[in-house]
Amino acid sequence: MKIFDCPNCSSPLFFENTKCVSCGSSLGFDPDELLFKSVSDDWSGYCKNHELGLCNWLISAGSKNTFCPACALNRKVPNASDGENFEKWKPLETAKHRLVYQLLKLGLPLVPKSEADEGLAFDFLGSDNDDNKMTGHANGVVTIILTEADSVHREQLRKQMSEAYRTLLGHFRHEIGHYYWPLLFKYKNLDRFRFFFGDERKDYGASLEQHYATGAPKNWNENFITAYASSHPWEDWAETWAHYLHLMDTLETAGSLGLSLKPEIAKPSYLEMVKAQDPYTINDFKIIFDASISLTCAANSLNRSMGLPDIYPFIIADTVYEKLNFIHEILKDYRQRNT
Structure with a gap:
């Protein structure tokens, strides 16, 4: 993730900033140009999740959307009244925004599953979810169990699974790889894929x-x-x-x-x-x-x-x-x- 510049005074900005600490300008992240801009008449304002302290991305003036391209991908999220799970969601949403930024940099498509069957969705679930789902990907839905936000729990799993590391952003990057596999290989490049990675038809x-x-x-x-x-x-x-x-x-x-x-x-x-x-x-x-x-x-x-x-x-x-x-x-x- 690059360090950004304030559009008003050129002071450094970090990805989650909503205000320049040097000049005090109210700022938001433009997902189209991938840089920070002043909140002005060109924008209808922040993404709806800004109200929850979860997003600093901007919505273009005249847009019918209330959620930014990152938040529009969410399908199931904790209610703000569910204090414990809501607090766990916050760092996960931050990691997911960083993932989406990188996917936009790579020029990969990001279509919400609500708009197309082959689209992408994120479910943030508690460990007591009804279907006993685990962190993973299936049919365009990336499921993240909220306990992943608990650093102690995550470290225990890291040792249990003999993983060299286990991070929130790492989870997102791994699962999104599963999502993009069909896009890149389902109808083309399969022979090249199998040469490097093996035959995916293996059970x-x-x-x-x-x-x-x-x-x-x-x-x-x-x-x-x-x-x-x-x-x-x-x-x-x-x-x-x-x-x-x-x-x-x-x-x-x-x-x-x-x-x-x-x-x-x-x-x-x-x-x-x-x-x-x-x-x-x-x-x-x-x-x-x-x-x-x-x-x-x-x-x-x-x-x-x-x-x-x-x-x-x-x-x-x-x-x-x-x-x-x-x-x-x-x-x-x-x-x-x-x-």
């Missing part, structure tokens, strides 16, 4: 049962980004997709902050530093990947200096690199066909 339920019963293969890290990715080609896709989004977002942040990176970080005698570029403008994934290695090494070292775990505890094998590069090429091709 999904049986594959997951086997994974939970016996665990990942001994040398899973030679071919997969996570142990869970080894369970089935669809999960390999979703896990690798999520990591691609992680790399793109962190590099956009680095570039907007003016950070300089040393692509050949393994050679400390090299003093030349290269300013981080906006990854969404780069066609060659090798440039993005080299910068990401430099950035994550630096970030991990900073965390270790504070006695904290690595912010990015992953080693990218050559096979995984090829999968990430494939995702980059598929998205590039999609944008070229649809712009």
